[in-house]
Amino acid sequence: MKRAPIRCDVAVIGAGPAGLAAAVEAANEGAQNVLLLERDDHLGGILQQCIHSGFGLHLFGEDLTGPEYAERFIDRLSSTPVRPMLHTMVVELRPDRSILAVSRRGGLQEILPSAVVLAMGCRERTRGAIAVPGSRPAGVMSAGQAQRFINIEGILPGREIVVLGSGDIGMIMARRLHLEGCMVRAVVEAGSCIGGLSRNLVQCIQDFGIPLYLSHTVSEIHGQSRVEGVHVAPIASDGTLERGRAFRLDCDTLLLSVGLIPENELSRQAGIVLDRPTGGPAVDQRFQTSIPGIFAAGNVVQVFDLVDHVSACGTAAGAAAARYAMGKRAQVRESAVCAGAGVRSLTPQRVAGNEGMVPFFLRARAQTRKAKVRLIDGGDAVIQEWRFPIVRPPEMIRVEVDAGNLPQNGAYSFQITGESS
Numbered sequence: 250m251k252r253a254p255i256r257c258d259v260a261v262i263g264a265g266p267a268g269l270a271a272a273v274e275a276a277n278e279g280a281q282n283v284l285l286l287e288r289d290d291h292l293g294g295i296l297q298q299c300i301h302s303g304f305g306l307h308l309f310g311e312d313l314t315g316p317e318y319a320e321r322f323i324d325r326l327s328s329t330p331v332r333p334m335l336h337t338m339v340v341e342l343r344p345d346r347s348i349l350a351v352s353r354r355g356g357l358q359e360i361l362p363s364a365v366v367l368a369m370g371c372r373e374r375t376r377g378a379i380a381v382p383g384s385r386p387a388g389v390m391s392a393g394q395a396q397r398f399i400n401i402e403g404i405l406p407g408r409e410i411v412v413l414g415s416g417d418i419g420m421i422m423a424r425r426l427h428l429e430g431c432m433v434r435a436v437v438e439a440g441s442c443i444g445g446l447s448r449n450l451v452q453c454i455q456d457f458g459i460p461l462y463l464s465h466t467v468s469e470i471h472g473q474s475r476v477e478g479v480h481v482a483p484i485a486s487d488g489t490l491e492r493g494r495a496f497r498l499d500c501d502t503l504l505l506s507v508g509l510i511p512e513n514e515l516s517r518q519a520g521i522v523l524d525r526p527t528g529g530p531a532v533d534q535r536f537q538t539s540i541p542g543i544f545a546a547g548n549v550v551q552v553f554d555l556v557d558h559v560s561a562c563g564t565a566a567g568a569a570a571a572r573y574a575m576g577k578r579a580q581v582r583e584s585a586v587c588a589g590a591g592v593r594s595l596t597p598q599r600v601a602g603n604e605g606m607v608p609f610f611l612r613a614r615a616q617t618r619k620a621k622v623r624l625i626d627g628g629d630a631v632i633q634e635w636r637f638p639i640v641r642p643p644e645m646i647r648v649e650v651d652a653g654n655l656p657q658n659g660a661y662s663f664q665i666t667g668e669s670s
Contacts, residue, residue: 252355252356252357252358252359254347254358254359254360254361255284255358255359255360255361256282256360256361256362257282257283257284257360257361257362257363258275258280258281258282258283258362258363258364258571258574258575259272259275259280259282259283259284259362259363259364259365259366259567259570259571259574260283260284260286260348260360260362260364260365260366261275261283261284261285261286261365261366261368261567261570262286262339262342262348262365262366262367262368262369262515263286263287263294263367263368263369263370263547263549264285264286264287264289264292264293264294264333264335264368265293265294265295265296265368265370265547265548265559266293266294266296266318266319266322266547266556266559266560266563267368267370267546267547267548267549267559267560267562267563267566268285268287268294268366268368268546268547268563269285269292269293269319269322269323269325269326269560269563270322270546270559270560270561270562270563270564270567271366271368271544271546271563271564271566271567271570272285272326272329272331272366272567273322273325273326273329273331273564273567274563274564274565274567274568274571275331275366275567275568275570275571275574276329276330276331276571277329277568278567278568278571278572279571279575280570280571280574280575281330282330282332283329283330283331283332283571284331284332284334284360284362285326285331285332285333285334286334286337286339286348286350286360287333287334287335287336287337288336288337288338288339289335289336290335290336291335292319292323292326292333292335293315293316293319293320293323294319294370295315295370295393296315296316296318296319296556297315297316297319297401298315298393298396298397298400298401299314299315299316299396299400300314300315300316300400301314301315301421301424301425302314303448304317304318304556304557305317305318305321305556305557306555306557307555307557307558308557308560308561309321315556318556322560334350334352336352336353336354337350337351337352337355338350338351338352339515341515341518342365342367342515342516342518342519342543343518343519344519344520344540346361346362346363346364346365346540346542346543347359347360347361347362348360348361348362348365362574363542363573363574364542364543364544364570364571364573364574365542365543365544365570366536366544366545366546366563366566366567366570367515367516367530367538367543367544367545367546367549368545368546368547368549368563368566369512369513369515369549370511370512370547370548370549371509371510371511371512371548371549371552372509372510372512373391373392373393373394373418373505373506373507373508373509373510374505374507374508374509374510375391375505381413381467381468381469381470382468382469382470383469383470383471383472384470384472384473386470386472386473386474386475386476386477387474387475387476388406388407388472388475388476388500388501388502388503389470389476389502389503389505390406390502390503390504390505391504391505391506392412392414392416392418392419392421392422392504392505392506393418394406395422395426395502395504396418396421396422396425399425399426399429400425405426405429405431406426406502406504407431407476407500407501407502408431408432408501408502409431409432409434409499409500409501409502410423410426410431410432410433410434410500410501410502410503410504411433411434411435411437411467411479411481411498411500411502411503411504412433412435412436412437412503412504412506413437413466413467413503413504413505413506413507414436414437414438414439414444414505414506414507414508415436415438415440415443415444415445415450415454415461415506416444416445416506416507416508416509416643417445417446417449417506417554417643418445418506419436419444419445419504419505419506420436420443420445420449420450420453420454420506421449421453422504422506423436423453423454423457423459424452424453424454424456424457424459427457427459433457433459434460434498434499434500435459435460435461435462435481435498436454436459436460436461436462437462437465437466437467437481438461438462438463438464438465439464439465439466439484440463440464441463441464442463442616442641443461443463443643444506444508444642444643445643446554446643446644447641447644462481464483464484465481465482465483465484466481466482466484466490467479467480467481467503468480468481468482468490468492468495469495470503471497475501476500476501476502476503477499477500477501478497478498478499478500479497479498479500479503480495480496480497480498481495481496481497481498482494482495483495509548509552510528510552511527511528511529511548511549511550511551511552512548512549513528513529513530513549516529516530516538516545516549519540519543520540521538521539521540521543521545522538522539524551524594524596524598526588526593526594526595527550527551527552527594527595527596528551528552529545529548529549529550529551529596530545530549530550531597531598531599532544532545532550532596532597532598532599533583533597533598533599533600533601534565534597534599534600534601534605534607534608534652535565535566535569535601536550536562536565536566536569536597537569537573537601541573541578542570542573542574544566544567544569544570544573545566546559546562546563546565546566546567547559547560547562547563550562550596551594551596551610553610553645554643554644554645555645558610558645558647561608581601581602582601582602583599583600583601584599584600584655584656584659584660584661585598585599585659585660585661586598586599586600586609586624586661586662586663587660587661587662587663588611588662588663589625589662589663589664590664590665590666591613591614591615591617591664591665591666591667592611592612592613592614592662592663592664592665593612593613593614593642594611594612595609595610595611595612595663596609596610597609600650600652600655602652603652603653603655603656604652604653605651605652606649606650606651606652607649607650607651607652608647608648608649609647609648609649609650609663610645610646610647611645611646611647611648611663611665612642612645612646613640613641613642613646613665614642614665615642615669616639616640616641616642616669617639617640617665617666617667617668617669618638618639618667618668618669619636619638619639619667619668620636620637620638620639620640620665620666620667621634621635621636621665621666621667622634622635622636622637622640622646622648622663622664622665623635623663623664623665623666624648624650624661624662624663625661625662625663625664626659626660626661627659627660627661632650632654632655632661633648633650633654635648640665640667
């Protein structure tokens with residue numbers, strides 16, 4: 250017998266920081282029937298394995314661990330009518346917003362929401378994405394997988410560690426494994442500067458004397474059943490490997506911290522327009538995607554540097570989804586905003602209407618000192634300008650623009666100029 254579909258006002262897919270914030274705010278905005286769909290057996294997403302501090306400094310003015318930060322939103326959720334559905338995997342999202350999900354208890358179930366918020370987060374790039382030569386021995390894993398092993402499962406991934414990539418999770422895991430008594434041979438970074446936050450360079454690498462090799466990469470992995478070592482080669486200014494100067498580091502584990510990618514299989518499935526620079530859905534300031542009634546927030550839109558920003562986006566998306574579900578769907582014209590010279594990516598890519606302050610999140614294309622961030626119109630006239638002592642690609646730039654300064658149906662872009670460093 251076919252089960253009757255579940256109907257709701259708002260369905261939020263993913264119960265990490267963006268999803269929790271979206272579900273809470275959707276309920277606070279007046280949505281009576283909000284479902285929070287999560288494939289794991291706990292709320293909080295990746296925060297549950299991030300036991301280090303550094304969360305909540307902007308949003309709460311406190312230095313919290315990941316689980317503590319998640320608990321703040323879980324506590325808020327408990328005072329709302331939101332219905333969490335754990336062990337529930339969304340397997341299909343259709344352009345009409347209907348959802349097909351499967352769970353241990355309910356089996357295959359159709360869900361018919363009036364609005365959807367995508368909050369699936371991001372995933373790590375793997376060895377296959379960077380094509381490191383060598384065999385496929387045990388001991389090669391992502392930094393996030395190692396983090397789960399040690400912080401959730403209580404298992405050390407290895408004893409002698411090399412970390413490839415200086416993203417935040419890679420640097421944090423270098424410190425974590427050092428504190429557990431492991432020998433962290435090195436953090437190896439292909440770029441000329443680190444790929445994570447400056448505070449993690451200081452607190453995780455420099456404070457513990459962990460060797461850092463910039464403009465280097467792992468050129469070969471050695472070992473058959475288990476990693477026995479890696480060769481590390483310098484990268485020349487033209488991008489080629491200087492194999493003649495390569496050196497070997499003995500290790501039993503290679504952790505990969507080589508970038509994060511928005512998790513957008515469902516977005517593609519639904520036919521949502523994706524933004525090439527961010528890898529996530531193109532959205533307006535309400536985080537509505539190209540399909541009316543489907544919103545997206547957090548790392549599924551673009552990979553953020555701070556969880557506080559992820560939650561703020563989730564809050565905005567949840568409120569907008571609730572208003573949409575309740576029939577508050579004012580038709581407004583849109584202006585397009587794109588990444589210009591010096592800007593690698595930005596969110597949002599559209600501004601709907603001309604009321605209120607619109608926060609933009611940008612990433613610089615290169616490290617720049619005495620930086621000027623400018624918003625310009627199609628005729629190269631400067632609408633607004635901000636100045637920063639330095640901007641770096643790993644650290645997001647947040648600026649606010651008065652939507653009233655953007656005449657509708659216009660085309661605008663952000664540019665970054667300054668001194669290269």
